Amino acid sequence: MITVDDTNPTPPFEQIRAQIASLIAAGELAHGDRLPTVRQLATDLRLAPGTVARAYTELEGAGLVESRRGAGTRVTGHAAPVDHAAVFAVAAQAQGLSLAAALAAVKKVWVV
Template structure:
């Protein structure tokens, strides 16, 4: 894993800086699917931040399906990100940004996508939870 740094003077919360840098490393191909990330306490110590900061970054990435954590095996990269010029990625980023602006949690956002996907496939959709 390439170096991650937290800028304490930044207006971006430290957990978000860690999250964004891990995503960038996956996006750039520095972290492949199956790559094991450092344990929370180790990365926190390396960065000079509280373990909760790294835990939140990992938790957010897990909720997005990018990381997977198993107690015995640690935290690993679970999914590759689509390429930068992928129109599906662009649509997903736009949707995610809109959902965040609306204050929608990730589970509701994903349920809404599933609903829309079923609707466009001609499958009777279940009403998304709100």
């Protein structure tokens, strides 16, 4: 579900944060859903646990998740307003689109 693109200039913790925030905004992760443990996600993505921990800390600071010792990290459902442009930009980058290609795609479907 969560991936990190080593060729993407966006730091791995931010790629993780943005993808989880997008999943919450899209309703694919709902209130009460449990995220993988820091250790498990770090192992799955072949990253240092501190990288995943930073992403989770950022998400907690935004009010999207809550971490409790023994209960894990769960979606709070108290999401801040969604920045749709940021969600689109992260998704486009994750798909390997250049800025020019992403803008061209938007222009192609933009209705005036």
